[in-house]
Amino acid sequence: xxxxxxxxxxxxxxxxxxxxxxxxxxxxxxxxxxxxxxxxxxxxxxxxxxxxxxxxxxxxxxxxxxxxxxxxxxxxxxxxxxxxxxxxxxxxxxxxxxxxxxxxxxxxxxxxxxxxxxxxxxxxxxxxxxxxxxxxxxxxxxxxxxxxxxxxxxxxxxxxxxxxxxxxxxxxxxxxxxxxxxxxxxxxxxxxxxxxxxxxxxxxxxxxxxxxxxxxxxxxxxxxxxxxxxxxxxxxxxxxxxxxxxxxxxxxxxxxxxxxxxxxxxxxxxxxxxxxxxxxxxxxxxxxxxxxxxxxxxxxxxxxxxxxxxxxxxxxxxxxxxxxxxxxxxxxxxxxxxxxxxxxxxxxxxxxxxxxxxxxxxxxxxxxxxxxxxxxxxxxxxxxxxxxxxxxxxxxxxxxxxxxxxxxxxxxxxxxxxxxxxxxxxxxxxxxxxxxxxxxxxxxxxxxxxxxxxxxxxxxxxxxxxxxxxxxxxxxxxxxxxxxxxxxxxxxxxxxxxxxxxxxxxxxxxxxxxxxxxxxxxxxxxxxxxxxxxxxxxxxxxxxxxxxxxxxxxxxxxxxxxxxxxxxxxxxxxxxxxxxxxxxxxxxxxxxxxxxxxxxxxxxxxxxxxxxxxxxxxxxxxxxxxxxxxxxxxxxx
Amino acid sequence: xxxxxxxxxxxxxxxxxxxxxxxxxxxxxxxxxxxxxxxxxxxxxxxxxxxxxxxxxxxxxxxxxxxxxxxxxxxxxxxxxxxxxxxxxxxxxxxxxxxxxxxxxxxxxxxxxxxxxxxxxxxxxxxxxxxxxxxxxxxxxxxxxxxxxxxxxxxxxxxxxxxxxxxxxxxxxxxxxxxxxxxxxxxxxxxxxxxxxxxxxxxxxxxxxxxxxxxxxxxxxxxxxxxxxxxxxxxxxxxxxxxxxxxxxxxxxxxxxxxxxxxxxxxxxxxxxxxxxxxxxxxxxxxxxxxxxxxxxxxxxxxxxxxxxxxxxxxxxxxxxxxxxxxxxxxxxxxxxxxxxxxxxxxxxxxxxxxxxx
Numbered sequence: 001x002x003x004x005x006x007x008x009x010x011x012x013x014x015x016x017x018x019x020x021x022x023x024x025x026x027x028x029x030x031x032x033x034x035x036x037x038x039x040x041x042x043x044x045x046x047x048x049x050x051x052x053x054x055x056x057x058x059x060x061x062x063x064x065x066x067x068x069x070x071x072x073x074x075x076x077x078x079x080x081x082x083x084x085x086x087x088x089x090x091x092x093x094x095x096x097x098x099x100x101x102x103x104x105x106x107x108x109x110x111x112x113x114x115x116x117x118x119x120x121x122x123x124x125x126x127x128x129x130x131x132x133x134x135x136x137x138x139x140x141x142x143x144x145x146x147x148x149x150x151x152x153x154x155x156x157x158x159x160x161x162x163x164x165x166x167x168x169x170x171x172x173x174x175x176x177x178x179x180x181x182x183x184x185x186x187x188x189x190x191x192x193x194x195x196x197x198x199x200x201x202x203x204x205x206x207x208x209x210x211x212x213x214x215x216x217x218x219x220x221x222x223x224x225x226x227x228x229x230x231x232x233x234x235x236x237x238x239x240x241x242x243x244x245x246x247x248x249x250x251x252x253x254x255x256x257x258x259x260x261x262x263x264x265x266x267x268x269x270x271x272x273x274x275x276x277x278x279x280x281x282x283x284x285x286x287x288x289x290x291x292x293x294x295x296x297x298x299x300x301x302x303x304x305x306x307x308x309x310x311x312x313x314x315x316x317x318x319x320x321x322x323x324x325x326x327x328x329x330x331x332x333x334x335x336x337x338x339x340x341x342x343x344x345x346x347x348x349x350x351x352x353x354x355x356x357x358x359x360x361x362x363x364x365x366x367x368x369x370x371x372x373x374x375x376x377x378x379x380x381x382x383x384x385x386x387x388x389x390x391x392x393x394x395x396x397x398x399x400x401x402x403x404x405x406x407x408x409x410x411x412x413x414x415x416x417x418x419x420x421x422x423x424x425x426x427x428x429x430x431x432x433x434x435x436x437x438x439x440x441x442x443x444x445x446x447x448x449x450x451x452x453x454x455x456x457x458x459x460x461x462x463x464x465x466x467x468x469x470x471x472x473x474x475x476x477x478x479x480x481x482x483x484x485x486x487x488x489x490x491x492x493x494x495x496x497x498x499x500x501x502x503x504x505x506x507x508x509x510x511x512x513x514x515x516x517x518x519x520x521x522x523x524x525x526x527x528x529x530x531x532x533x534x535x536x537x538x539x540x541x542x543x544x545x546x547x548x549x550x551x552x553x554x555x556x557x558x559x560x561x562x563x564x565x566x567x568x569x570x571x572x573x574x575x576x577x578x579x580x581x582x583x584x585x586x587x588x589x590x591x592x593x594x595x596x597x598x599x600x601x602x603x604x605x606x607x608x609x610x611x612x613x614x615x616x617x618x619x620x621x622x623x624x625x626x627x628x629x630x631x632x633x634x635x636x637x
Numbered sequence: 638x639x640x641x642x643x644x645x646x647x648x649x650x651x652x653x654x655x656x657x658x659x660x661x662x663x664x665x666x667x668x669x670x671x672x673x674x675x676x677x678x679x680x681x682x683x684x685x686x687x688x689x690x691x692x693x694x695x696x697x698x699x700x701x702x703x704x705x706x707x708x709x710x711x712x713x714x715x716x717x718x719x720x721x722x723x724x725x726x727x728x729x730x731x732x733x734x735x736x737x738x739x740x741x742x743x744x745x746x747x748x749x750x751x752x753x754x755x756x757x758x759x760x761x762x763x764x765x766x767x768x769x770x771x772x773x774x775x776x777x778x779x780x781x782x783x784x785x786x787x788x789x790x791x792x793x794x795x796x797x798x799x800x801x802x803x804x805x806x807x808x809x810x811x812x813x814x815x816x817x818x819x820x821x822x823x824x825x826x827x828x829x830x831x832x833x834x835x836x837x838x839x840x841x842x843x844x845x846x847x848x849x850x851x852x853x854x855x856x857x858x859x860x861x862x863x864x865x866x867x868x869x870x871x872x873x874x875x876x877x878x879x880x881x882x883x884x885x886x887x888x889x890x891x892x893x894x895x896x897x898x899x900x901x902x903x904x905x906x907x908x909x910x911x912x913x914x915x916x917x918x919x920x921x922x923x924x925x926x927x928x929x930x931x932x933x934x935x936x937x938x939x940x941x942x943x944x945x946x947x948x949x950x951x952x953x954x955x956x957x958x959x960x961x962x963x964x965x966x967x968x969x970x971x972x973x974x975x976x977x978x979x980x981x982x983x984x985x986x987x988x989x990x991x992x993x994x995x
Contacts, residue, residue: 060718061776066950072776263739263941264770570737582716621734 001038002601003292005064005071005583006276007090007097010283012221014090014097015291019043019055020062020073024293025121026304027095027148027221030284030351034304035148037125038293042118045103046185047080047111054084063583069251069275070244071583081107082207084115091243092250094231095221098240103205104212114164114204116182117217119143119152127196132167134191134199138233141165141199147223151232154203156215159237164202165189172196216240251275257322260618265577270614272584273607274321277314280604285329286350287311290588290600303600305347305355308334308375309427310605312382317608319386320615327386328395334379335403342410343369344376346429359425363432373414373424377441380407381498384448404449411442412455419458420466426478427491428529433480439463440494447499460500464507474511477530488518488545489530490552493559503562512559519545519552521592525575527552528592536598538591547589547598550576550606554613561613561620569617576610586610639973640762641980641992642697648684650700650980652973658766665717665769666710667725669994671785672761673703674980675828676888676910677754682980685913690755700980701761701992702727702753703788705775709764722775724787724949725760725767727751728939742795742939761973763994773945777953782970783963785991786832790948793832795940796907800882803933807903809881817841822877824848824896825886825910826856826867828966828989833884833909834865835955835962845878848887852986855965859988862962880904888912898923902930907937967991 003015003024013026022041026034044053052058058077065072065087075084087100105111123130123145132143139161140153154162164187170177178198181188187202205213218235222228255271262270280288289310290303311334315327337352338344346357359370383404387396396404414422416434421442426435439459446456467475467484475492476484492511496503503509519528526548529535533546557572579590579597586606587597640655660666680686681700691698708721717723730736731748741749753759775784811818821837823830826848834844844865851857851869860867870877873895877883881904883896888910894917897906926932940948956963969990971979976992984990 060720065776261738261740263735263741263943265942266739267941267943268946566734566737617738621738 001292001294002581002585002587002597003294004062004581004585005088006279006291006602007069007071007088008279009090009092009095010281012090012095012097013279013282013291014088015279016062016071016088018059020059020071020086021055022097024291025097025219026291027150029223030286031282032350033124033148034293035121035123035125035150037122039120039122040118041120042116042179043086044116044118044182045077045080045082045084046114046116047082048113049185050080051116051183051185052077052080064272064275065248067252067255067271068248069278070248081105081109082111082113087244089244089247092247094243096218096231096235096243097221098216098218098235098243100214100216100240100244102212102214103207105207105210108209110209111207112204113207113213114185114202115154115215115217116164116187116200116202117152117154118179118182119150119199119201119219120170120177120179121150121197123148123150127171129195130197131194132192132197132199134165134167134189135229138229140232141167141201142225142228142232143197143199144225144228149222149225149228151220151222151228152199152201152218153232153235154201154215154217155235155237155240156203156205156213157237160205161203162201163204165191165199167191167193167197167199169193170196170198254278254323258320258615260614261621262614262617265580266573266614269577269580269584269610270321273586273610274318274323276585276602276607277318277604277611278326280314281318281326281329282350284351285331285333286348286352287314287330287604288350289605290603292600292602295600301356303603304350306333306350306352307347308337308344308379309372310608312375312378313612314604314608316382316385317611319389321611324386324390324395331379331383331386331399331403335399338376338403338406342376342406342408343371343373343414344379344407345371346375346425359429368432369414369422369424371424372427372429372438373411373421374427374435374438374441376407377411377438377445380404380411380445381441381448384445388448408446408449408452411446412452415455415459418462418466419455420462420479421459428535431478431480431485433478433485435478435491436463436467436475436489437477437491437494439467440498440500443500444498463500468507473507474514475507487531488515490515490519490527490549490555491530493552493555496559496562497555503559509563512556516556521545521548524548524590524592524595525571526550526579526590526592527556527572536589538593538598544592547592548575549589550579550586550603551588551609554606554609557613558616561616566621573613573617638763639994640699640758641701641973641976642699642761643681643684643689644697645689645691646684648682648981650682650977652977655699655762657764660710660766663712663768664766665708665772666764666766667706667723667772668709668764669704669706669760669762670722671705671782671994672701672992673785673788674976674990674992675703675789677702678980679983680913681754686754687913688755692756692758698753699758699760699762700753701759702751703785704760705782705784705787706760706765711769717769717772717774722778722784723772724775724784724945725752725765726771726773726942726945727754727788729757729771740941742941742944761976761992773942773949775949777949780949780952780956782967782991782993783952783956784949786828786952786963786966786989787945787948789828790832790951791940791944792909792938793829793836794944794947794951796833796884796909796935796937797836798944799935799937800905800907803935804903804905806933807931809903815841817843819843819881820845820878821882821884822847822880822896822899823865823884823886824877824889824892826851826860827886829886829909830884831859831863831962831966831988833886834860834863835959836951837882838864839951839955839958842882845880847877855986855988859962859965863959882907884909886910888915890915890917893917894919894923897932897934898926900930900932904930904932906932906934908934909937
C-alpha cells in the first residue's frame with residue numbers, strides 16, 4: 001500500500017495511508033524502530049452527537065502543502081455540515097509529530113464537535129508488553145516500553161486540552177480495540193492498560209455559524225519518562241505554532257536550493273522527491289530503501305534497510321540537487337560500515353549494523369563471497385562524483401584511506417585473470433555470476449579513483465571481448481558459470497550510463513534498441529527489468545516481459561538524453577510522471593495492466609533516479625532559447 | 638450554453654449560444670466561474686493582433702484566457718476531484734525542445750497554441766473540457782474570485798525569475814546581501830504594473846510606479862497600500878528617475894526607451910507590454926550607453942506551470958499582506974451579457990474587469 005506525504009527529521013518519521021492516517025511511526029536517535037508497523041492511527045469526528053471516522057471516502061485533498069514538508073489534508077464528511085483541514089508536520093528540531101486541525105462549520109448554525117485521535121502503537125514493532133496510561137498532571141496519554149516513550153495530547157488556541165480519553169486492550173481476548181469506544185462519541189475514561197494496547201483521546205469545542213476552531217494534536221517522543229514528560233509538558237499553542245512555522249520555512253528554503261527549468265509537473269515532482277528522499281535519510285546517515293512497511297505482511301521482512309547501492313544513488317541525487325552536506329552523512333555511515341577487507345555487505349540497518357540477508361556463503365559446496373560487488377563500487381563512484389561536483393578534493397580526505405583506498409584495493413584485487421570482476425550477486429539479488437551492471441559500476445569506481453585507472457581500462461577491454469555478441473548485436477547481461485547470458489536486461493543500460501562505453505557506440509545503440517523493443521510494455525508503457533521477470537508478476541502472460549519499473553524507465557530516459565533523443569527521453573519521463581501517486585510518491589513497480597503501484601511505495605531509489613534525470617535534463621538542455629512574439633497582456637498605453 | 642466569441646478578421650465580440658462540450662475519457666469537464674478581461678482580449682476584439690487564429694476548421698474563436706473554473710466531472714483516479722477549483726493554463730505545447738519539456742512559455746519556433754488567442758477556443762464560455770495536465774489546482778479556496786489573477790500574475794513570476802537569472806552576471810545585491818538598496822521603476826499602473834509592484838516590493842526593493850492618468854487618485858492610493866511610490870507622468874517632459882530595474886507594461890516604444898535611458902550601470906529593463914503602434918528612434922548614443930553601462934533588456938512572455946503554482950501561492954500571501962489591494966484591483970464584475978461592450982472599449986477607471994459566469 002502506498003505511503004503518502006512522509007514527514008521526518010532524521011529521528012522521527014511518520015507516513016500516511018490513503019485515509020491520511022499514520023501507519024508507520026519510526027522513532028529512535030537514528031529512526032531505526034517502527035512503532036506502528038502498518039497499523040493505523042485513526043482520526044474521527046463527532047458533530048452534534050453524530051460520529052464518523054474521517055477515512056478516504058471523506059478525504060478530498062492530500063498533498064504536501066506548497067513546497068514544504070508539511071502534509072495538508074482536507075476532509076469533507078458528507079452530510080455533517082463541516083470540513084476539516086489538517087496540517088501535519090514533524091518538528092525540525094524537537095522529536096514531536098504534530099497535527100494542526102481546523103474544523104469549519106458549513107451549515108450556518110451553531111455546532112458542537114469532538115475530534116478523536118487514536119494511538120495505535122506497537123512499540124519496537126510488536127504488541128507485547130506495551131503500557132498506555134493517562135497522566136492527569138500532563139492531561140496526556142503516554143505509551144511506553146523499554147526506551148521508547150510517546151506522549152499524546154492536544155491543545156486549543158485558548159489553552160484548553162483534551163477532555164476525553166480511553167486506554168484499553170486491542171486485538172486480544174475478543175477485544176477489537178479502544179477505537180471502538182469512540183464510535184458513540186464518548187470515551188470511557190479508562191486510565192491504563194498493558195499488553196497489547198491502544199488509546200483514544202478527544203478534544204471538544206463549539207463552532208459559531210460559519211465559524212472555525214483550531215487545535216493541535218501532538219505526539220512527543222523520548223527515551224524515558226522524564227524527557228517525554230518534559231518535552232510534552234512544554235508544548236503549548238504558541239510553541240506549536242512556532243514549530244509549524246520554522247519547519248515549514250526550513251523545508252521551503254531547503255527545497256529551493258536548486259530549481260530545474262523543466263515545465264509541467266516536473267518541478268512539483270522534483271521537490272516532492274527531495275522531501276521523500278529527505279525522510280528516508282536518518283540522523284546517522286542511513287538512507288533507507290523504503291519506509292513502507294507493507295512488505296512485512298507478506299515477507300516478514302521489508303525495505304527499511306540501507307542497501308549501499310540504493311543509498312549511493314540517493315546520495316548522488318542529493319548532491320546533484322545541491323544537498324551535499326546531507327549526502328555526506330551517508331558516506332560517514334559507509335566509512336563506518338565497510339568491512340576490513342574493503343567490501344560492503346548486502347544491506348544494513350539504518351544505524352549501520354549488519355542486516356538480514358538471503359545471499360548464501362556457499363553454492364554447490366563452494367565457498368563464495370555473499371556480496372553484490374556493485375554496491376561497494378557505487379558508493380566509491382558516488383563519493384567521487386560528489387567531490388567532482390563540489391570541485392573540492394578536501395572533502396575526500398576523511399574517507400580517502402578508510403573507504404576509497406580500502407574499497408578500490410579490494411575491487412582491483414577481486415578480479416579474474418582477464419581483469420573482469422570475480423563473481424558476486426547481481427543488482428536484482430537473484431543471480432551469482434559476473435554481471436554487466438557490476439562491471440560498469442566497478443569500472444566507474446576505479447576510474448574515479450585515479451590511481452586505479454589501468455585496472456579500469458583492462459576491465460573495459462575484457463568486457464567488450466567477453467560480453468559482446470556480433471551475431472546477436474548486443475551485450476550479455478552476465479557470464480554465469482562461464483557462459484554468457486543474453487537475456488535482455490535493463491541493467492545493461494549501466495554500460496553507457498556509468499561510462500563503460502560511449503552511449504553512441506554502435507554496439508551500445510544496438511543493445512538499447514533491442515532493450516526498448518522487447519522490454520517496453522505495450523499499452524501501458526514503461527520499461528520492464530528483464531525478459532521473463534517473475535518478481536511480483538501479476539499473472540502469467542507471454543506478452544508481458546515483466547512489470548515496468550520506475551528506475552529502469554528513467555535509465556532509458558537518461559540514455560536517450562545522452563544521445564540527444566529528447567522526444568524519447570521525455571516519453572520515458574512522462575510515463576514516470578503520469579504514474580506518480582498522490583503527493584508525488586513513486587513506487588518500485590507498476591501493474592502492467594492497470595497502472596496501479598506495486599511493491600514498495602515510495603521507493604527512495606526511484607525518487608533518486610527522478611532527481612538525477614531531471615537535473616541531467618536541465619543541464620543538458622540548459623540555456624535560454626529564442627522567444628517568439630506573443631500575447632503579453634500589457635496594460636496598454 | 639453561452640460563449641463570447643469573435644469572427645477572426647472582423648472587429649467586435651458577441652455572446653453566442655454554442656453546444657455544451659462532451660467530455661472524453663481522460664479529460665475534465667469544467668464549469669467556468671470567472672474570466673478576467675485583459676489588453677489582449679481587447680486587441681483581439683479590436684482586430685488589432687496579427688497572431689490571432691481560430692481553431693482548425695473554424696472561422697470564429699471563443700476568447701478568454703484568464704479563468705477560474707470548477708471541476709464538474711472527472712475520471713476516477715485522476716488527482717483532481719469533483720469540486721476542485723482550478724486555473725487553466727493558456728499556452729499548450731508544440732514540438733520544439735522547450736515545448737517537449739513542458740516549457741512552452743519558452744517555445745523556440747512558435748508552433749504552440751494558446752487558449753482564447755491562437756488556435757484553441759478560450760474560457761469565456763459556461764463549460765469547457767480540458768486535459769488535466771493543463772489545470773492548476775487552487776489549494777487556497779478562500780481566494781475565490783481573486784484566483785482569476787493567477788494567469789496575469791504567472792507572467793510576472795516568470796519575468797522575475799528571468800530578471801533574477803540575468804542579474805547574477807554581476808554583484809547587484811546590497812552590502813547586506815539583500816536587494817533593499819535597489820530601485821525599480823514601473824511604467825503603467827494597470828493590473829500588470831500593480832502586480833509587478835507587489836512582486837518587487839515583496840523582495841524589499843524600492844518601488845516607483847507611474848502612469849499618464851490617475852482618475853480619482855485611485856492608483857496613488859493603491860500604490861501606497863502596496864508600499865510603492867506613485868507619480869504622474871503625463872508626458873515625456875517629466876524624467877523617469879534613475880533605477881536599477883525598469884519594467885515597461887504599457888507597450889509604448891518611447892516609454893521603453895526613456896526607461897532604458899534612466900537605468901543605472903548593470904541595470905535591467907524588463908519589456909512586458911506590447912502594442913502594435915508607435916515608434917521611437919534608437920540613436921548611436923543609446924547603443925553606446927547600453928553597451929558601456931552593461932544594460933540588459935529582457936523580453937519575457939507567458940509562464941510555466943510552476944509559475945502558475947507560485948502565482949497562487951503569492952496571491953494567498955498577498956491577500957493578507959496587502960489587505961484589500963487585490964480585491965480593489967477588480968473594479969467591475971459583469972455578466973456575460975454585459976461583457977461585449979466592455980470588451981470593445983475599456984471603461985474609464987477600470988483596473989481589471991471580471992466576467993462572472995455562474
